[in-house]
Structure formats: C-alpha cells, structure tokens
Amino acid sequence: MTRSRSRRANEAWESLLTAHASLMKRFAAEPIWGxxxxxxxxxxxxxxxxxxxxxxxxxxxxxxxxxxxxxxxxxxxxxxxxxxxxxxxxxxxxxxxxxxxxxxxxxxxVGGRHAVGVARAVTAALTDEEMAQLEAIGRKLAAQGAATPAQRNRQEAVL
Amino acid sequence: MTRSRSRRANEAWESLLTAHASLMKRFAAEPIWGxxxxxxxxxxxxxxxxxxxxxxxxxxxxxxxxxxxxxxxxxxxxxxxxxxxxxxxxxxxxxxxxxxxxxxxxxxxVGGRHAVGVARAVTAALTDEEMAQLEAIGRKLAAQGAATPAQRNRQEAVL
DNA sequence: GCGATCTTCATGCGTTTGCATCTACCTTAA
DNA sequence: TTAAGGTAGATGCAAACGCATGAAGATCGC
Structure with a gap:
C-alpha cells in the first residue's frame, strides 16, 4: 500500500471524526431530549x-x-x-x-423532533449526491469495523 | 424541502453514526494505547x-x-x-x-500505531475516490455543525 | 454423559462525567 | 471610571462509566 493512500485514509477518518463531534454537539444542544x-x-x-x-x-x-x-x-x-x-x-x-x-x-x-434537526443540518451541508455517497461509505466502513479479526485476516490474505 | 430529501439526510447520518461506532470499537480494541x-x-x-x-x-x-x-x-x-x-x-x-x-x-x-490501524481499516473498505468523497463530506458537515444558530438562521433565510 | 471451556449478563469498586454553580477576568457603555 | 453583563475555567456532588470479576447457562470434546 502506498504511503499516500494511507495518509488519505487517515485524513478521511479524521474528517469523519470531526463531523461526528461537531454535529453531535449541535444535536445535543437542541432542546428536544426531555x-x-x-x-x-x-x-x-x-x-x-x-x-x-x-x-x-x-x-x-x-x-x-x-x-x-x-x-x-x-x-x-x-x-x-x-x-x-x-x-x-x-x-x-x-x-x-x-x-x-x-x-x-x-x-x-423525541425521534420525530430529532429527525427534523438532522435533516436541517445534513441537507444544509450536502447535496443529494453527497448524501447518497455518505450512506454508501458509512455502510462499507461499518461492515469493515464489524468484521472479526479472523475475517480481516482472510480478507487481507486475498489482497 | 421534500420529505424524501429529509429521509435521505437521516439515513446518511445514521450511516455515519454506525460507521463511527463500529470503527471506534475496533480501534479501541487494538492493544496500542498503553x-x-x-x-x-x-x-x-x-x-x-x-x-x-x-x-x-x-x-x-x-x-x-x-x-x-x-x-x-x-x-x-x-x-x-x-x-x-x-x-x-x-x-x-x-x-x-x-x-x-x-x-x-x-x-x-501511540499516533503512529493508531494511524496504521486506521489506514488498514479505511483502505480495506473504501476506494481512493470514496476516501476523497468522505473527506469532503466530513468537512462540509463539520462546518455546518460549527455554525452558530444565528449563522444558520442567516443561511436559511437565503434559501 | 460429563467435565472443560465459552458465552451472556450482573455486580463490586474506583474513576470519570455532567450539571449546577462559583470566582475571576474581560468588555461595553453611560 | 464604573456598573452591568458576558466569558473562561474551576469545583462540589450525584450519576454514570470502565475494568475486573462472578454466577449461571450453553457448547464442545472425549
């Protein structure tokens, strides 16, 4: 694997982390949780x-x-x-x-109110295409995270 | 805003959340933190x-x-x-x-070891293009989350 | 069929967190 | 200059958390 591909992977992950923290704070601050x-x-x-x-x-x-x-x-x-x-x-x-x-x-x-806040934030930031991309990317990352170490070993052996 | 656009926004956010939780668990389980x-x-x-x-x-x-x-x-x-x-x-x-x-x-x-784990997980799940997309999307979402309520009001008034 | 091992969930205990509040300092305006 | 209001960070205290461990049922091998 190239060094720059690893670097891009880390930058992408940091970007996800930052977005997560930033939006979580915003959502937590909304007065909808009772x-x-x-x-x-x-x-x-x-x-x-x-x-x-x-x-x-x-x-x-x-x-x-x-x-x-x-x-x-x-x-x-x-x-x-x-x-x-x-x-x-x-x-x-x-x-x-x-x-x-x-x-x-x-x-x-609560979920109804929260969904409104999520929609407001996400639609204001992203295009429809980007939302679709994010959903697909999240799905792939989640599958990767959920894989057991043994499964990952098999996966890497194939590469 | 259409109902389906709101729905897609929520699905995208949930996808991000799932990916975050899943990968955080995986990274936390790695024996690199001392x-x-x-x-x-x-x-x-x-x-x-x-x-x-x-x-x-x-x-x-x-x-x-x-x-x-x-x-x-x-x-x-x-x-x-x-x-x-x-x-x-x-x-x-x-x-x-x-x-x-x-x-x-x-x-x-610690960061060096952690970066290796991040790279392993992310590069195994995503293409270069997807990593670039994720970084761009995360940036936009973070900017949206960081905006103050007053800024968001101005932003929405424009729409 | 029975002991060894693994899995699932609960509990004891010290540590960390969040909420409310306090103090100290900065800023604004009259 | 000084009073009023705002902001940065610390602290008391109850609630929640993670780690280590325990109890009880499931599963596997002989």
Missing part, C-alpha cells in the same frame, strides 16, 4: 428499529458503551417503564429487551 | 496538530466532552507530565495548553 440522554435515546431508537426483542449483546453492537454500562443503562430504562427485560426462553443466560408502549411513544416523540 | 484512554489521546493529538498552545475552550471544540470534564482531563494529563497549563498573558481568565516533550513523544508513539 428526560432522555442521547445514549438512552440511542437505545430506544435501536430497539424501535427491530420488531423482535433484542438481546443485550445485540444492542451492544450498535452502542458505544461497555457491556456493564449498557446493562445498567437498560436497568434504568426498565425502571422508568420505557422497556421490558424478558428472560429469553431459548437461552437461560440471556434477556430479551422490548420497548413498552410508553417507550415506543417516547421514542417516536 | 496508559492512554482514547479521549486522552484525542487531546494530545489535537494539541500536536497546532504549533501554538491552545486555550481550553478551543480544545473543547474538537472534543466531545463537557467543559468541566475536559478541564479535569487536562488536569490529569498535566499531573502526568504530558502537557503544561500556562496562564495566558493576554487573558487573565484563560490557560494555554502545550504538550511537554514527553507528551509530544507519547502522542507520536
């Missing part, structure tokens, strides 16, 4: 995307949080009545997490 | 990019952390001898933050 932290909302949103209850470790894949921290965050949301922990009938170790009606309603309410 | 947390490294890296000492609030722009948390993080790094807090001669309220030689050396050491 009693929810963005992390809590993230959990509710992730659950709302799936029809079937999620396992804790599945939820953990999407959230940037340690397993114990996520476990306790879920605790707190359950205590507030926004989701339910149900023992998994097929795996005695596991829990299934499902939004309650209150949780679903809360996600919709 | 005694540094990624947030601490982020501060050292930001300082290393600038020749002149940074003010605390300038540092805060790039870091996703509250002002008090950043203040204390800087405290700890200063106690460990990785950076220096110097009272700003031009503003009695402020501090100037500069890497010590030890801090600069530590950033280089």
């Amino acid at each position: 009693e929810l932290s963005m992390r809590e909302y993230d959990v509710l949103y992730t659950l709302s995307k799936h029809d079937e209850p999620l396992r804790l470790f599945e939820l953990g894949r999407g959230v940037l949080l340690s397993q114990p921290a996520l476990s306790r965050l879920v605790d707190r949301l359950a205590e507030r009545g926004l989701l339910e922990r149900i023992p998994d009938p097929e795996d005695g170790r596991g829990v299934r997490l499902a939004l309650t009606e209150a949780g679903r309603e809360r996600q919709r309410r | 005694e540094l947390s990624m947030r601490e490294y982020d501060v050292l890296y930001t300082l290393s990019k600038h020749d002149e000492p940074l003010r605390l609030f300038e540092l805060g722009r790039g870091v996703l952390l509250s002002q008090p948390a950043l203040s204390r993080l800087v405290d700890r790094l200063a106690e460990r001898g990785l950076l220096e807090r110097i009272p700003d001669p031009e503003d009695g309220r402020g501090v100037r933050l500069a890497l010590t030689e030890a801090g600069r050396e530590r950033q280089r050491r």
Whole structure:
C-alpha cells in the first residue's frame, strides 16, 4: 500500500471524526431530549428499529458503551417503564429487551423532533449526491469495523 | 424541502453514526494505547496538530466532552507530565495548553500505531475516490455543525 | 454423559462525567 | 471610571462509566 493512500485514509477518518463531534454537539444542544440522554435515546431508537426483542449483546453492537454500562443503562430504562427485560426462553443466560408502549411513544416523540434537526443540518451541508455517497461509505466502513479479526485476516490474505 | 430529501439526510447520518461506532470499537480494541484512554489521546493529538498552545475552550471544540470534564482531563494529563497549563498573558481568565516533550513523544508513539490501524481499516473498505468523497463530506458537515444558530438562521433565510 | 471451556449478563469498586454553580477576568457603555 | 453583563475555567456532588470479576447457562470434546 502506498504511503499516500494511507495518509488519505487517515485524513478521511479524521474528517469523519470531526463531523461526528461537531454535529453531535449541535444535536445535543437542541432542546428536544426531555428526560432522555442521547445514549438512552440511542437505545430506544435501536430497539424501535427491530420488531423482535433484542438481546443485550445485540444492542451492544450498535452502542458505544461497555457491556456493564449498557446493562445498567437498560436497568434504568426498565425502571422508568420505557422497556421490558424478558428472560429469553431459548437461552437461560440471556434477556430479551422490548420497548413498552410508553417507550415506543417516547421514542417516536423525541425521534420525530430529532429527525427534523438532522435533516436541517445534513441537507444544509450536502447535496443529494453527497448524501447518497455518505450512506454508501458509512455502510462499507461499518461492515469493515464489524468484521472479526479472523475475517480481516482472510480478507487481507486475498489482497 | 421534500420529505424524501429529509429521509435521505437521516439515513446518511445514521450511516455515519454506525460507521463511527463500529470503527471506534475496533480501534479501541487494538492493544496500542498503553496508559492512554482514547479521549486522552484525542487531546494530545489535537494539541500536536497546532504549533501554538491552545486555550481550553478551543480544545473543547474538537472534543466531545463537557467543559468541566475536559478541564479535569487536562488536569490529569498535566499531573502526568504530558502537557503544561500556562496562564495566558493576554487573558487573565484563560490557560494555554502545550504538550511537554514527553507528551509530544507519547502522542507520536501511540499516533503512529493508531494511524496504521486506521489506514488498514479505511483502505480495506473504501476506494481512493470514496476516501476523497468522505473527506469532503466530513468537512462540509463539520462546518455546518460549527455554525452558530444565528449563522444558520442567516443561511436559511437565503434559501 | 460429563467435565472443560465459552458465552451472556450482573455486580463490586474506583474513576470519570455532567450539571449546577462559583470566582475571576474581560468588555461595553453611560 | 464604573456598573452591568458576558466569558473562561474551576469545583462540589450525584450519576454514570470502565475494568475486573462472578454466577449461571450453553457448547464442545472425549
């Protein structure tokens, strides 16, 4: 691999990081969250995307949080009545997490307002083509990040 | 604005978020960080990019952390001898933050290893063209996020 | 079928974070 | 010049986090 290709990769990643931090701050500053932290909302949103209850470790894949921290965050949301922990009938170790009606309603309410802010920010900055590019790029990067080290080894062996 | 353009904007943002979380986990799992947390490294890296000492609030722009948390993080790094807090001669309220030689050396050491991991992940996922697109898109999004609400109002009034 | 190992989630504990607030300093204007 | 308001950073304190570890169920090999 050429040195400049590595450099471009690092510049692209830094650009993504900067955009992420910058927009996250902007979104966090909007007065739409009510009693929810963005992390809590993230959990509710992730659950709302799936029809079937999620396992804790599945939820953990999407959230940037340690397993114990996520476990306790879920605790707190359950205590507030926004989701339910149900023992998994097929795996005695596991829990299934499902939004309650209150949780679903809360996600919709906050999510609707948040989506407006996201649309405002992103459409103001990017063309339609760029939005499409970003979505495709994000998808590829996420797939790369999700690959296990073993999978990456196989992938590199092919190159 | 059309409904579908808003929807695409949200999909693009979600894609960025997923990529961010996924790759951050991967990078965090790499055994290259030594005694540094990624947030601490982020501060050292930001300082290393600038020749002149940074003010605390300038540092805060790039870091996703509250002002008090950043203040204390800087405290700890200063106690460990990785950076220096110097009272700003031009503003009695402020501090100037500069890497010590030890801090600069530590950033280089860890940063070099980290850059290798970033390059591996990003080049494996993206073409050169996509990397260029991502860098441009990130730049535009960051500029949008950094704009003050007043600036955004003016911007929207023009549309 | 049974011990060894792995996986999933919870818990103890020290550290770090965010919110609210405080102090000190700068800026503006009368 | 000085009072009013704004900005930079520090600090008290409760909440949340990460690391290490534990308990309990699943899975694999012999």
